[in-house]
Amino acid sequence: MARFFRRNARLIAAAGVVVVLVVLMNLTSQERHHLAYIEQKTAEIMAPVQRWSYGLAHGIRGWAIGLGELRLIRAENHRLKQTLSDYEQLRVQLQEYRAENERLKALLDFKTAAAYPTVAARVIARNPDSWFSLVVLDQGRAAGLDRDMPVITPSGLVGKITKVTDTTATVLLLLDPESGAGGLVQRTRDTGVVLGQAGVTGSLRIKFFFRDAKIEVGDDIISSGLGGVFPAGVPIGRVTKVEPAEFGLVQYAEVKPSADFQHLEDVLVITSLPKAGGGP
């Protein structure tokens, strides 16, 4: 018996390691509310190193792009001036609409939702693999962040916090296959669920639970607020392809996200949402 163990020591050690890993995978595959001590500490110790490294990479990229873009800037400047005057007209128009909107809202006795309380955070790392879509933020529980808080940028919805330590937070991006958010077509108010896709290609899908959702390429998708995790009315993306409903009861469309997921830098974490159905 002892000889058997001595002769096959490597094999037994390898089998032991495999068993331990499989058990560990099983235990951690469920949603967890507490992190192991080693996970906490690794994240907190690595954060400053990652912040430095991510910042450096971003700086070098910015510098390289800056050089390349110098020639384009003059032409762009000219175009922007033109656009600016167009926008000036739009602004006046917008003020008109806002005033009108205010009046109508007052009439309908709608309560205007106040701006959400937010905490600004910086992305300091991304997941190392190509299977998941996560980013790590440089703020954590100490700054008031917690699990399930929504994360946005000015251009659109980003994701929600799934893991938090005292000084860091991990965000599950909308792109992740395990991610899901309530969305609606701004033009038609058809509601659906926005899903990430594994094998990250930078695009999202929206799933409608009825076949005759009126959706067209170019439609804007915004968050519906259904589900309670994400606020309503935040831009999610624009429809790039409508997949015709075949036999099933559901219809899909491909959505190009509004937020620039490939170059996420600064984000806002919404620390509390107003209760559904009421004002702040």
Add this chain to the structure above:
Amino acid sequence: MKHARFWVLPLALLVAVVLQSTVIPYFAIDWVKPDITLVLIVLVGLLYGPVQGAAGGLFGGLLEDLFTGRFIGLFGLTRMLAGYLAGLVERRVYKEPFLVPMATSFVATVVSETLLFLILKLFGAAPGFGRSFVHIIGPAAIYNAIVAPVLYRPLRRLKTETDKGTAARA
């Protein structure tokens, strides 16, 4: 101790994981990025043998697992296999610095990522088979094969130096 500076390799793996999560995303081409941690693990196996390869793979993979925080052990297990497989090549093939690291990285990436795909499938968290191969495994294998010869030279030099150091002391 066969390798006097044994701490250099774990340190290199730690650095690789940090770079992988911070700098490497900037090298993504159409969302495909090289996995330098995996390449490093493969090269450790290729230069040092199956046991060292498996140990390096387990260590580097678990570090990645700590980052991801879901299915802890997933990368540990799949990268351990990659390091072990690369180690099997160690004594069999004459080590020229281009094709062998490239081919080994390519094959080890395909095998390791396929195992990862199958495990995710068991947990119901994997994308479709075609999608996984076309968008993740295939491109990653090619990208890793291209990166392998670049990392191979400094790692081989490190090994020659540590071997010399150990021989001088013995």
